[in-house]
């Protein structure tokens with residue numbers, strides 16, 4: 001089998017890359033080790049409505065709920081509210097992630113990409129040190145898929161980058177370990193995504209409640225792996241649920257455990273190998289959200305592959321258009337938010353309470369992590385010292 005591009009992983013990053021490569025004329029093959037695209041769901045299922053602007057998904061079947069905003073609770077319960085009616089801009093959706101992923105895969109197939117399920121990439125094929133495809137295993141059968149470009153869209157546990165010689169090891173301080181229940185019997189009349197902070201509640205992370213229906217919500221926790229130990233995410237989540245009046249009568253429908261990279265991105269182009277999505281560490285280090293970056297980065301990767309096929313040039317220089325593209329689109333945001341994450345780690349619960357108290361009546365003009373940081377600096381100019389690296393990134397952006 002010979003293709004222009006072979007993509008490992010049919011998550012959002014892989015299928016969006018496949019779609020845009022195929023739409024630009026490339027012959028694309030996607031392999032996925034799971035038996036069903038998007039299942040089992042390993043996600044809080046919250047996503048910004050800015051994905052509407054990209055017009056990558058048809059219909060609305062993948063939307064569970066439209067959100068009116070977000071509420072952040074400090075350890076002593078002080079609430080900071082970011083409302084759409086005040087900010088007047090986009091909020092977010094809670095989605096059905098399995099339907100969402102399948103809709104993205106459908107679009108890739110419609111554009112001409114082939115997808116093979118139950119098929120696991122097991123190594124790279126090389127000839128004279130040059131990558132020329134992948135070896136895969138489907139049930140007990142192994143076979144080779146040759147391609148001019150290989151894309152690692154294989155998520156947080158990515159092996160493809162490592163096989164290609166890229167340093168992808170995640171330090172425990174750059175990884176969130178997560179647990180989540182989908183709970184029924186939860187009061188969801190307010191369409192707000194709630195975030196609970198505090199060293200006791202979730203060291204180095206937060207607890208989230210994302211309403212998914214009339215009385216169903218995703219309730220999860222992320223802890224920094226460097227501050228966690230075996231079983232701790234579930235233990236702290238169970239304690240949070242038992243102590244929260246809104247959740248104490250809830251009944252679980254689903255439980256999941258997973259991990260999210262909260263790191264700086266790795267090298268994403270090495271010869272004719274590209275990394276996209278979680279494999280590239282394209283995740284917001286503050287929120288742990290990676291869906292938007294997977295879509296945005298996947299589109300840039302796919303179009304770059306199309307351009308390389310057009311020129312019949314599959315060298316590092318040509319494919320580096322992808323790395324330049326994602327750096328332009330969201331690279332500075334990830335670097336900036338990584339520094340904010342590091343700064344927040346130094347805050348104790350008293351500081352979180354004090355900061356929340358100072359922001360509880362603040363009218364946010366925008367629903368974003370940056371608008372929160374701006375408000376904090378406005379209220380507490382001494383924070384500027386802590387966040388000075390951010391200012392450097394901002395001035396680099398302007399220059």
Ligand SMILES: Cc1cc2nc3c(=O)[nH]c(=O)nc-3n(C[C@H](O)[C@H](O)[C@H](O)COP(=O)(O)OP(=O)(O)OC[C@H]3O[C@@H](n4cnc5c(N)ncnc54)[C@H](O)[C@@H]3O)c2cc1C
Nearest residue numbers: 009011012013033044045046121155258277278289290291
């Ligand atoms: C608990 C939890 C909650 C989260 N909540 C949110 C949220 O609310 N909002 C948000 O934006 N993000 C959230 N995320 C992060 C989000 O899920 C990821 O950023 C997103 O899935 C990245 O997409 P991807 O395509 O890069 O990787 P994935 O969606 O992980 O897809 C990778 C695919 O590659 C396949 N694969 C791996 N290895 C191989 C192989 N060797 N051969 C073949 N196939 C392979 C996997 O089976 C998988 O299907 C959450 C993550 C977790 C764990």
